[in-house]
């Protein structure tokens with residue numbers, strides 16, 4: 205009987221040993237799938253994100269240089285202050301207190317002769333404004349023939365390559381300060 209019990213104990217021991225070996229093999233296998241799971245969030249996409257800001261910067265710098273006033277101000281030529289430009293010529297092309305004659309004589313000195321404005325002797329004349337409330341300057345400065353009339357500030361200047369910003373010299377955000385009202389909360 206003792207031998208039978210011993211044999212049974214040995215058998216049970218072998219079975220237990222066999223069972224014990226099996227579970228040890230399983231945990232060995234489980235760490236293998238966990239390592240690839242860790243390697244996934246190693247963040248290989250992160251270096252792919254950092255190059256993207258550089259094309260964004262290129263877009264931002266390109267925008268201000270390509271801004272053209274006419275893209276929004278398509279009817280700038282029809283604005284009343286531009287159409288009645290003869291009201292303003294002396295302010296920019298003269299100094300405070302200067303008469304029309306003084307401005308006319310100063311800006312055209314060495315550019316055009318007296319006869320262009322006063323005619324030739326003995327038929328000398330004094331030029332008078334053609335348009336009410338506008339200076340005599342707009343009797344001339346037509347882009348096609350500068351001795352023919354043109355009352356429009358934009359036309360007079362743009363045709364000579366003088367863009368909006370020649371007169372509207374303030375930075376774009378200062379000119380458009382009214383837009384800041386939308387920042388009020």
Ligand code: HEC
Pocket residue numbers: 271272273274275276277368369372376379380382
């Ligand atoms: C993206 C559109 C846009 C662009 C580009 C733009 N403007 Fe304007 N601007 C406006 C709008 C809108 C107003 C407001 C019109 C209003 O309701 O009086 C305005 C108003 C103005 C005014 C009147 C400001 C005042 O306080 O009375 C001036 C002057 C002006 N713009 C000049 C310019 C000049 C010069 C440029 C180019 C350098 C320019 N704008 C480019 C949209 C634009």
Ligand code: HEC
Pocket residue numbers: 289290292293294295296297341342345355356357360361364366370371
């Ligand atoms: C808001 C200011 C302003 C007003 C108003 C103005 N001008 Fe000018 N004008 C300028 C500026 C600035 C220039 C560019 C000067 C330069 O490039 O040296 C210029 C340039 C010119 C030129 C071209 C000069 C050249 O070198 O080819 C002519 C012509 C001219 N203006 C005529 C006029 C007449 C006519 C009026 C009135 C209808 C007028 N301007 C109103 C500011 C003004």
Ligand code: HEC
Pocket residue numbers: 304305306308309312316317318319320321322330331332340
């Ligand atoms: C761009 C046009 C223009 C040119 C060029 C010009 N003038 Fe004048 N001149 C005028 C205007 C405008 C007046 C003043 C008209 C008024 O007061 O209503 C004037 C006025 C005068 C007067 C009257 C007195 C005064 O000063 O008001 C004399 C004299 C005169 N000019 C002489 C000359 C002589 C000389 C030249 C050539 C060196 C000349 N002008 C060139 C436009 C011109």
Ligand code: HEC
Pocket residue numbers: 293294297304307308311312315316320321331339340341342343344345350351
């Ligand atoms: C009788 C016609 C006539 C009148 C009036 C006249 N101009 Fe001129 N102006 C001309 C001509 C012509 C030129 C030379 C051609 C050109 O620049 O387009 C000229 C040139 C100019 C120039 C450019 C000068 C340069 O250095 O090249 C300016 C600025 C100017 N005029 C402003 C004025 C102003 C301001 C008045 C009013 C006080 C005025 N003009 C009145 C005909 C006139």
Ligand code: HEC
Pocket residue numbers: 273274277280281283284285286292357358361362366367368369370371372
């Ligand atoms: C020769 C000078 C000159 C040029 C060039 C010029 N402007 Fe002006 N602009 C003026 C003057 C002067 C006023 C009137 C300012 C005032 O009333 O105080 C004005 C007024 C304006 C206004 C306000 C209009 C209103 O009814 O109050 C806008 C907007 C404007 N300009 C946009 C432009 C744009 C856009 C361009 C180019 C396409 C341009 N300007 C070219 C001189 C100029």
